[in-house]
Amino acid sequence: MKIFDTRTRQGEICNAAVELFYQKGYHATGMRELSTLLGMTAANLYNFFPSKEELLYHVLEHVITVFIDNVRSVIDLNADPVTQLTAAITANIRFHGENQKEALVSDSELRGLQGEMLQRVLEYRDKFEYEFRGILERGIQAGCFAPVNPKLTAIAILTMCTQVAYWYRPQGVWTLEDIAENYCNFVMIGLRPL
Amino acid sequence: MKIFDTRTRQGEICNAAVELFYQKGYHATGMRELSTLLGMTAANLYNFFPSKEELLYHVLEHVITVFIDNVRSVIDLNADPVTQLTAAITANIRFHGENQKEALVSDSELRGLQGEMLQRVLEYRDKFEYEFRGILERGIQAGCFAPVNPKLTAIAILTMCTQVAYWYRPQGVWTLEDIAENYCNFVMIGLRPL
DNA sequence: GTCTATACTGAGATAGAC
DNA sequence: GTCTATCTCAGTATAGAC
Numbered sequence: 001m002k003i004f005d006t007r008t009r010q011g012e013i014c015n016a017a018v019e020l021f022y023q024k025g026y027h028a029t030g031m032r033e034l035s036t037l038l039g040m041t042a043a044n045l046y047n048f049f050p051s052k053e054e055l056l057y058h059v060l061e062h063v064i065t066v067f068i069d070n071v072r073s074v075i076d077l078n079a080d081p082v083t084q085l086t087a088a089i090t091a092n093i094r095f096h097g098e099n100q101k102e103a104l105v106s107d108s109e110l111r112g113l114q115g116e117m118l119q120r121v122l123e124y125r126d127k128f129e130y131e132f133r134g135i136l137e138r139g140i141q142a143g144c145f146a147p148v149n150p151k152l153t154a155i156a157i158l159t160m161c162t163q164v165a166y167w168y169r170p171q172g173v174w175t176l177e178d179i180a181e182n183y184c185n186f187v188m189i190g191l192r193p194l
Numbered sequence: 195m196k197i198f199d200t201r202t203r204q205g206e207i208c209n210a211a212v213e214l215f216y217q218k219g220y221h222a223t224g225m226r227e228l229s230t231l232l233g234m235t236a237a238n239l240y241n242f243f244p245s246k247e248e249l250l251y252h253v254l255e256h257v258i259t260v261f262i263d264n265v266r267s268v269i270d271l272n273a274d275p276v277t278q279l280t281a282a283i284t285a286n287i288r289f290h291g292e293n294q295k296e297a298l299v300s301d302s303e304l305r306g307l308q309g310e311m312l313q314r315v316l317e318y319r320d321k322f323e324y325e326f327r328g329i330l331e332r333g334i335q336a337g338c339f340a341p342v343n344p345k346l347t348a349i350a351i352l353t354m355c356t357q358v359a360y361w362y363r364p365q366g367v368w369t370l371e372d373i374a375e376n377y378c379n380f381v382m383i384g385l386r387p388l
Numbered sequence: 389g390t391c392t393a394t395a396c397t398g399a400g401a402t403a404g405a406c
Numbered sequence: 407g408t409c410t411a412t413c414t415c416a417g418t419a420t421a422g423a424c
Contacts, residue, residue: 009389025305027221030417044390046419108302146383152368152376155361156354157227163353174346183345189340190384203407225400237402240409246400391424399416404410 003102010048011132013038014059017101022101044121051111057111057117063106064124070095081139082188088132089187090180092161095178096168103165132158136191137172145191157187197260197296204242207232208253216295220250220306239285243342250303256292258299258318264289275333276382282326283381284374286355288363291370297359323348330385337386351381 004083005011006029016037026169031052032179035042052139074091097102113121133154139145159182198212199205210231214223225246227255229236262289269278290297307315327348333339354377362373 003388025219025221027219028306031419032416040199040389041391042418043392043420047389050419052418112222148380149376152373153380155357156377159357160350161355163349163357167349179346182343183350186350186384188345189386190380192383224398226398234407235409236400237410240401243408244401389424391422393421393423395418395420397411397417397419400414403411404409406407406412 001101003063012059013045013055014062017055017059018101018105018163021056021059021105021109026105026109053113054118056112057121059102060106060110060121061124063102063119064128066122067095067099067103067106068128072131075135081135081142081144082136085139085187085191086184088135089157089161089184093164093180093183094176096162096165097170097179100165100168105161107162107165125194129154129158139191143193148191148194153191166171195255197293204252207239207242208256209250211249211253212295212299214304215253215299217249220299220303247307251315252305253296254300254307254315255318256302257296258315258322261289261293261297262318262322262388266325269329275329275336275338278329279333279381279385280378282329282349283355283378286352287358287374287377288370290356290359291364291373294359294362296362297356299354301359323352326352333385340387342385346384347385354381 001012001032002015004014016034020037029156031045032042035045037147038045041189045055049058071088071091074087076087080086110118110121128166133150136148136150136154140147140150163177164176168176174182196205196209197212198208200209207228210228212222214228214231226236228385229239232239235290239249243252263286265282273281286340288314304312304315327344330339330342330344330348335345358370358373362370368376
């Protein structure tokens with residue numbers, strides 16, 4: 001399932017942009033090049049997005065909100081912390097493996113944004129990190145997890161998941177399920193209370 | 195201790211390049227801009243490096259070799275796997291925290307390279323990953339570690355360390371020693387044989 | 389929504405004097 | 407090693423017709 005709606009011209013532009021940003025990076029990608037890939041003129045792109053940076057913003061904003069909704073939707077608020085953490089890690093890895101290019105771009109091209117557009121994306125990210133950390137904190141409180149530092153550990157775990165977008169190969173030896181299972185085991189054992 | 199020799203003009207150029215690549219990215223940095231920062235003309239840069247890409251290559255190659263030597267030097271070949279892994283993780287995190295900009299650039303600007311220059315840097319990286327994985331494999335063999343998948347786990351651990359360059363703040367709450375200790379604990383418990 | 393045409397700027401890079 | 411001057415090309419973006 002594609003993240004951007006391929007039935008609209010805007011969605012097509014975003015998908016093509018992701019493809020090029022993924023291959024060469026945001027700054028190395030030209031509007032001319034993007035328009036060629038889409039079979040249209042560069043000028044026409046400006047009928048959809050007022051600037052290249054706004055295009056990037058639209059892409060990043062959309063990817064991160066879909067990602068967050070995605071992870072939130074698998075977390076049962078009534079479940080115990082171990083179940084919640086397992087679900088969060090699994091969904092996180094799956095997203096970064098199934099939407100590899102989108103995820104990688106949204107992770108690596110943040111620096112292409114400035115000012116308010118940057119702030120808005122950062123808010124999403126911080127909010128998500130906060131929610132994720134909450135699972136760890138409640139687990140520690142409840143005695144399901146060892147009393148680790150929640151913030152550091154949250155970063156460590158999220159980092160591991162995010163990076164899957166960089167090295168995962170769909171044709172490779174491991175499926176996303178393998179990776180998720182492996183990482184969940186690693187984390188759960190690492191968090192086991194003594 | 196700076197990675198590039200500040201007594202040579204080449205070293206100065208590399209340090210300035212790292213600074214700008216860190217702030218804005220490789221593609222967003224202009225040769226004019228770089229030369230201004232150095233107090234020279236853009237034309238003069240070409241007396242040191244034949245192209246912008248060669249400059250990037252020189253930076254990345256130097257950073258990765260210093261990094262690898264750095265980690266290798268702390269690993270006692272006669273020590274047990276747990277000691278070796280602890281030393282490797284600690285040195286890794288220290289390098290990425292103490293040479294934050296250099297490490298971040300060398301991690302994120304690889305895509306700026308093409309062809310043979312890219313291949314050469316990738317070889318360094320693969321070789322290092324191979325050596326690191328060896329520690330895990332010997333530890334599993336010896337029964338010090340649980341029988342995890344060595345390749346996946348090596349990636350997970352290295353990723354956690356590398357990413358320190360992205361979020362660590364020298365003025366922050368945690369020292370690099372705190373982070374290293376925390377991560378080592380997390381990993382060692384996660385690898386504890388049942 | 390899409391085009392042609394083009395303005396304007398800055399990029400990387402080179403030649404050749406000093 | 408450093409400069410001035412300059413080439414060439416590609417970048418983002420706009421105006422205005424259809």
